[in-house]
Amino acid sequence: MTEPLLSATGLSKRFPNGVAAVDDVSLSLRRGEILGLVGESGSGKSTTAKMVLRLLRPDAGQVVFAGHDLTRATGAQLRRLRARLQLVPQSPQTSLNPRLTVGEAIAFNLRAHGWRRSAIQARVADMLDRVGVPPADAGRYPHEMSGGQVQRVALARALATDPELIVCDEAVSALDKSIQAQVLNLLAELQRETGVAILFISHDLAVVEHIADRVAVMYLGRVVEEGDTHQIWTAPNDPYTRELLSSIPPIR
Amino acid sequence: MSELLEIENLTVDFVAGQRVAHAVRGVTLRLGAGRTTVVLGESGSGKSVTARAVMGLLGGGARVGGAVRLGGESLLDLNERAMRSRRGRDIGLVPQDPGGSLDPLRKVGAQVAEVLRAHGVLTSRAARRERVMELLTLAGIRTPERVAKSYPHELSGGMRQRVVIAAAIACGPRLLIADEPTTALDMTVQAQILELFGSLQRELDMAILLVTHDVGVARLMASSVVVMYAGRVVEEGPGDRVLDRPAHPYTAALLGAQPHPGVPRGELVGLPGLPPSATTVTEGRCALVPRCAHAVAECSTTSPVLEPVTDGGSVACPVPWTADERRVG
Amino acid sequence: MAISPPSPRSRPPAALVAGTVAVLALVLVAALAPLLPLPDPDVGDLSHRLLSLGSPGHPLGTDGQGRDVLSRLVWGTQASLVAGLVPVAVAGTLGTLLGIVAGLGGPRLENTVMRGLDVIFAFPAVLLAISIAASLGAGLVSMLVALSVILVPAVARVVVTEVAGLRELDFMQAARASGARWPTIARWHVLPNILPQVSVYCSALVGLCVVLGAGLSFLGLGVAPPRAEWGAMVDDLRQHVFTAPLLALLPAAAIFLASVVFNVLGEGLRSHFDVRSRHTA
Numbered sequence: 001m002t003e004p005l006l007s008a009t010g011l012s013k014r015f016p017n018g019v020a021a022v023d024d025v026s027l028s029l030r031r032g033e034i035l036g037l038v039g040e041s042g043s044g045k046s047t048t049a050k051m052v053l054r055l056l057r058p059d060a061g062q063v064v065f066a067g068h069d070l071t072r073a074t075g076a077q078l079r080r081l082r083a084r085l086q087l088v089p090q091s092p093q094t095s096l097n098p099r100l101t102v103g104e105a106i107a108f109n110l111r112a113h114g115w116r117r118s119a120i121q122a123r124v125a126d127m128l129d130r131v132g133v134p135p136a137d138a139g140r141y142p143h144e145m146s147g148g149q150v151q152r153v154a155l156a157r158a159l160a161t162d163p164e165l166i167v168c169d170e171a172v173s174a175l176d177k178s179i180q181a182q183v184l185n186l187l188a189e190l191q192r193e194t195g196v197a198i199l200f201i202s203h204d205l206a207v208v209e210h211i212a213d214r215v216a217v218m219y220l221g222r223v224v225e226e227g228d229t230h231q232i233w234t235a236p237n238d239p240y241t242r243e244l245l246s247s248i249p250p251i252r
Numbered sequence: 253m254s255e256l257l258e259i260e261n262l263t264v265d266f267v268a269g270q271r272v273a274h275a276v277r278g279v280t281l282r283l284g285a286g287r288t289t290v291v292l293g294e295s296g297s298g299k300s301v302t303a304r305a306v307m308g309l310l311g312g313g314a315r316v317g318g319a320v321r322l323g324g325e326s327l328l329d330l331n332e333r334a335m336r337s338r339r340g341r342d343i344g345l346v347p348q349d350p351g352g353s354l355d356p357l358r359k360v361g362a363q364v365a366e367v368l369r370a371h372g373v374l375t376s377r378a379a380r381r382e383r384v385m386e387l388l389t390l391a392g393i394r395t396p397e398r399v400a401k402s403y404p405h406e407l408s409g410g411m412r413q414r415v416v417i418a419a420a421i422a423c424g425p426r427l428l429i430a431d432e433p434t435t436a437l438d439m440t441v442q443a444q445i446l447e448l449f450g451s452l453q454r455e456l457d458m459a460i461l462l463v464t465h466d467v468g469v470a471r472l473m474a475s476s477v478v479v480m481y482a483g484r485v486v487e488e489g490p491g492d493r494v495l496d497r498p499a500h501p502y503t504a505a506l507l508g509a510q511p512h513p514g515v516p517r518g519e520l521v522g523l524p525g526l527p528p529s530a531t532t533v534t535e536g537r538c539a540l541v542p543r544c545a546h547a548v549a550e551c552s553t554t555s556p557v558l559e560p561v562t563d564g565g566s567v568a569c570p571v572p573w574t575a576d577e578r579r580v581g
Numbered sequence: 582m583a584i585s586p587p588s589p590r591s592r593p594p595a596a597l598v599a600g601t602v603a604v605l606a607l608v609l610v611a612a613l614a615p616l617l618p619l620p621d622p623d624v625g626d627l628s629h630r631l632l633s634l635g636s637p638g639h640p641l642g643t644d645g646q647g648r649d650v651l652s653r654l655v656w657g658t659q660a661s662l663v664a665g666l667v668p669v670a671v672a673g674t675l676g677t678l679l680g681i682v683a684g685l686g687g688p689r690l691e692n693t694v695m696r697g698l699d700v701i702f703a704f705p706a707v708l709l710a711i712s713i714a715a716s717l718g719a720g721l722v723s724m725l726v727a728l729s730v731i732l733v734p735a736v737a738r739v740v741v742t743e744v745a746g747l748r749e750l751d752f753m754q755a756a757r758a759s760g761a762r763w764p765t766i767a768r769w770h771v772l773p774n775i776l777p778q779v780s781v782y783c784s785a786l787v788g789l790c791v792v793l794g795a796g797l798s799f800l801g802l803g804v805a806p807p808r809a810e811w812g813a814m815v816d817d818l819r820q821h822v823f824t825a826p827l828l829a830l831l832p833a834a835a836i837f838l839a840s841v842v843f844n845v846l847g848e849g850l851r852s853h854f855d856v857r858s859r860h861t862a
Contacts, residue, residue: 040438040439041409050754053758055754055757079760079761079762080760081760082758083759086755086758087754087755087758088755089751089754089755090751091751094750094751095751095755096752097752097756097769097770098774099774100770100773104769105752108756108765108769109759109761111761111765112760112765146526148526154755157755157759158755161760167758176295176465177294177466177506177510177522178505178506178509178522178523179526181508181509181510181511181521182522184511184518185518189518192518203438203439204439205439206468206510206511207511209511209512209513210511210515211511211517244440246443247440247442248439248468249442249443249446249469249471249472250471250472
C-alpha cells in the first residue's frame with residue numbers, strides 16, 4: 001500500500017468562544033483521488049479545508065502532505081509545498097481580485113514561484129485555453145465576465161503551478177445548474193488529464209455523489225461516516241448520513 | 253371561470269437612461285385556488301421579477317405591461333396604498349433570505365403580531381398574542397412561547413424561515429408567493445420546510461406560487477410547472493409530465509445538468525454557452541438558438557409560441573426533437 | 582434571479598472636477614508666486630503700514646510692518662501647501678505600510694501595532710503636535726515632523742480596518758494558499774484594493790493639516806518669520822483687529838478656503854470610487 005498524498009490526523013480547532021468548530025478530524029487522500037467532504041452549515045468542513053491548506057493553524061493534529069509535515073513547514077519549504085497544494089474558492093464575486101485582469105490573477109501564482117515573464121504569458125494563455133476561456137480574454141476584469149467564466153479562471157489559476165492537490169471549497173455551488181454542469185464536466189476532464197487529487201467540499205450531495213470517489217460526511221465538527229461514494233449512497237451506516245441522503249429531493 | 257391568479261402577457265422592463273433591460277418579455281400564467289405552480293428557471297430568466305411584479309414590489313425604474321389579476325381584480329391598476337393592503341392580507345410572501353425580512357431589533361413574536369395589527373385582523377392585543385402562538389405552531393415551531401420571545405439572530409436559519417412563513421400566512425392569504433424559499437437553507441432543513449408548505453396548503457387551502465432554480469424542489473412541490481428562459485415561458489404543464497417527458501430542449505437541459513446517481517462523472521448533459529443578457533433583443537427568434545443543438549433555420553426567423561402538448565400542458569418549440577446524450581464542456 | 586437595472590454611463594462627479602480644478606489652482610498660485618508682479622512679501626515700508634483694502638499699489642492693503650498683504654497671501658500659499666501635503670504624504674506612506682504589516686502579519690503583530698498606535702491616540706492630537714513641535718524647536722521641519730507623527734496612527738487604523746475586511750475574501754485566501762510572499766500579496770492584492778479608500782481619507786486629511794499647520798505657525802511653532810505663512814499672518818494682524826478688522830480676516834479666510842478645497846476633492850474622490858466599486862463589485 002502506497003503512502004497517501006495527504007493525511008490529516010486528529011485536526012481540532014476551537015473558535016475563540018470555546019465552541020469546537022472541528023473536533024478530531026482525520027482525512028486521507030491518495031494521488032489522483034477525489035474525496036468529497038459534505039456537511040451542512042456549521043459542520044466544520046470549511047474550517048477543515050483551511051487547516052489542510054494551512055490558512056488556519058489547528059489547535060491539535062497535523063497535516064502531512066507528500067511526506068512533509070505541512071503544520072510545521074516554514075519559509076521556503078512551505079512556499080514550495082504551497083505550489084503543489086492549491087485552492088479554488090467559492091464565490092464568483094470574490095474568488096478573483098476585482099482590480100487585476102484574469103491574466104494577472106493567474107500570472108500572480110506563477111510569479112510567486114519564480115516563473116519568468118516570457119514563460120508566464122504563454123502559460124496563462126495555455127491555462128485559459130484549457131479551462132475553455134478564450135486566451136484573448138486575459139486582459140479582461142472579473143466583473144466583465146460571467147460567474148461560470150470566473151470560476152473557470154479560478155480553476156486555471158489553481159492548476160497553473162501543476163499542483164498535486166486542489167481544494168475546491170464549494171467551487172460550483174454558487175453557479176446556475178446549466179453552468180455548474182459545464183464546470184463539473186470541465187473539472188472531471190482536467191482531473192483525468194492532470195491526475196490531480198481533489199478535496200471537493202460541498203453542501204450539495206448530488207454534486208458530491210457525481211464527482212467524488214470517496215466521501216467523508218461531517219456533522220457538528222466530526223466526520224461521522226467515510227467511505228466509497230457508491231457504498232455510502234446505497235448503504236449508509238450513520239443515522240445522520242441516512243437523514244441527509246433522504247432529504248435530497250427526487251430528481252428522477 | 254376565472255382562476256385565482258391570472259398573469260396575462262406580463263412584461264417588465266427596467267429603464268436607465270438609454271438602456272433598457274427586458275427582464276420579463278411576455279409571461280402568461282394561471283394559478284387556481286388551492287393549487288401549486290412552480291416557476292422554474294435560472295438566474296436572469298425573469299422568474300423572480302415575475303413574482304415581484306405580482307406583489308407590486310418592483311420599485312421605480314420598472315416599466316410594467318400586461319395584466320395581473322387576483323380573484324378578478326387587476327393588481328397593476330392599484331395604487332401603492334391599495335397594493336400595500338393586498339400584500340400580507342391576500343398575498344403572503346416568503347423571500348429567499350429569512351434574515352433580510354425580519355427586523356433584527358424586534359422580537360419575532362411582535363413582528364408576526366404586527367402583520368395582524370397592520371391589516372386590522374385582530375384588534376385586541378391578547379387575541380393577537382394568542383393567534384401568534386397558533387401561527388407559530390402552524391409553521392411547525394414546537395416551542396412557540398420561547399421562539400416568540402427571541403430575536404432573529406438567536407434563531408437558526410430554518411427557524412427564522414418558519415417565523416417568516418408564520419407572518420406570511422397570518423392573515424390567511426389566498427396566495428402565497430415563495431421566492432427561492434429554501435435556497436439559503438441546509439438540505440435537511442429544506443426538506444422540512446417543503447413539507448411544511450404542503451401541509452399548510454392542505455390546511456389553509458391557499459394557492460402557492462413557488463419560484464425556484466432547483467429541479468428537485470420543483471418535482472417535490474409542483475402540481476404544475478412553468479419553465480422560464482430569458483424572460484419567457486418556454487414550457488408549462490403538469491409537474492410529472494414536464495419533468496418526466498420534457499417537451500422543450502431547455503427543460504431537458506435543466507434536467508440533464510442536474511447530477512444524479514447513474515450519470516458517469518463528467519458526463520452531465522446541459523447546454524453550452526450562456527443565456528442571453530436582459531438587454532439582448534430576442535424578438536423574432538427563439539432565445540435558445542445559439543445554445544440549442546436541435547435548432548433549425550426556422551428557429552432564427554420566427555418567435556415560437558406556446559402550442560399544446562398531447563400529454564398535457566404546452567411548449568414553445570416547434571421542432572420535433574429527441575433528447576440527446578451529448579455532454580457539454 | 583434578481584436583475585438590476587442597467588447602469589448609466591458614469592461621469593466623474595462634480596465635486597471631483599471642482600476639487601481637482603481648485604487644488605490645481607492653489608498649486609499654480611504657489612508655483613507662480615515668484616513670477617507674479619508683486620512687491621517683496623517680506624519687506625515693508627513702515628510709512629505705509631496698515632493701509633486699508635483698495636489702496637493704490639496694495640489692493641489688499643498692508644500689515645503692521647507695511648508689507649503688502651496680497652503678496653504675503655500669495656507667497657503664503659507655498660508654506661500652507663507644504664504644511665498640508667508633506668505630512669499627509671509621509672503619514673500616508675508610513676501609515677499604509679504599518680497598517681498592511683499589521684493587517685497581514687497575524688493577530689499578534691496586529692495587536693502590538695494597534696496598541697502602540699493607541700498610545701499616540703490617547704493624547705489629544707493638537708496638544709501632541711504642539712508638544713512635539715515645541716520640543717524640536719520652532720521651524721518648518723519640526724512642524725512637519727509633528728504633523729506627520731500625529732497623522733500616522735489615523736491612517737494606519739483606516740488601513741488595518743480595510744485590510745481586515747479584505748483578508749477574509751476568497752481571492753486573498755487563494756493568494757495566501759498560492760505560496761506568494763506577503764510583500765507580493767500586499768503589492769498585487771492589498772494595495773490596489775485599499776488605495777482608493779486611503780487616498781480619499783488622505784485628501785480629507787490635507788485640509789485638516791493645512792489648518793493644523795497654520796495653527797502651529799500662529800503659535801510661533803511653525804514657519805519662522807519673516808517668511809509669509811497664513812497662520813503667522815493671522816497672529817500678526819490680530820493685534821490690529823480693532824483698527825483693521827478686515828485685514829485680519831483675509832489670511833483666516835485663505836486657511837478656510839484651502840481646507841474646504843481639499844475636503845471637496847476628498848468628497849469627489851469618494852463618490853467617484855463609490856460608483857466604480859458599485860460597477861466592479
